Amino acid sequence: MSERVNCKSILIGNFGDPVWENPTEFMMTAVFEHHDMKYRYISTEVPAESLKAAFEGVKAMNYKGFNCTLPHKQAIIPLLDGLGESAELMGAVNCVVERDGKYIGENTDGKGYTESIKEITDVKDKTVLILGAGGAARAISVEMALSGASEIIIVNRTAESGQELVDLINDKTPAHATFHPLEGEYFIPGGTDIVINATNIGLYPDTTKVPIDLKSLNSDMIVSDVIPNPPQTQFLKDAKAEGCTTIDGLGMLVNQGRIAIKYWSGKDVDASVMRKTLEDIFA
């Protein structure tokens, strides 16, 4: 074997529980092969009680970083050396990056979403309605607010978490937020520019209907769904039938991964390779 052959891999991965349904490893592996990058992304099932030990392993094995998914997005924070701006605001980390021997927590979920919507419209001064107040809604709303959205309406089943997110947006970002309770079918107020389903509703195999009165949608609205599987959710199909422009959840998934790779490697990779890999998996 030639001495020029490099057998050393740069390790990164995903810590979560469960991870079997998370397709990130496939899109990462495909794009690393495409660019001939010597990175190995390993999906690892880490139960909540093992996170600290797993993180010690990360440091011992010199990982360049890793994604964090449920249930670790908040639990990882006290173990880290620092946080990026949006992770600090959201209080959640989905991407850890080694920089000069320190492990810093970032959040690429909201950035991934805003990048995919910016391909279609300028977020500045828009009124954005978000259904849900969990991790995805939190990441998206904060990042949309930091990107210049002026009004954010949070609609959630549980009032406490909805109001908590509204308070966070009002206290920590330049946007103005209001909470609307989700009771029965929600009627979207006129003047809404962007509607986002950031609940779990519609994630395969769930066939529950997103509780929005379809008559309140109109063709001036952009409607998006965070659900990556199936990419064309029933909600998006219904919105398209009402004349809305739609954006699927694959854009967010691909972009958050692309931003993570940029953090880990400094390289801009080809997002179309990642998207094609996911489309093939979900076909």
Ligand code: NDP
């Ligand atoms: P969380 O558990 O943190 O939050 C779930 C949210 O959905 C809560 O607001 C919850 O309301 C609401 N919800 C769930 N079921 C219902 C229902 N039947 N009726 C009304 N509201 C409901 O989850 P996440 O925010 O982390 O994830 C949400 C979805 O986002 C997941 O399906 C995930 O796949 C997707 N996601 C996609 C990403 C992408 O890159 N495309 C990235 C991250 C997440 P309540 O507070 O009342 O319980």
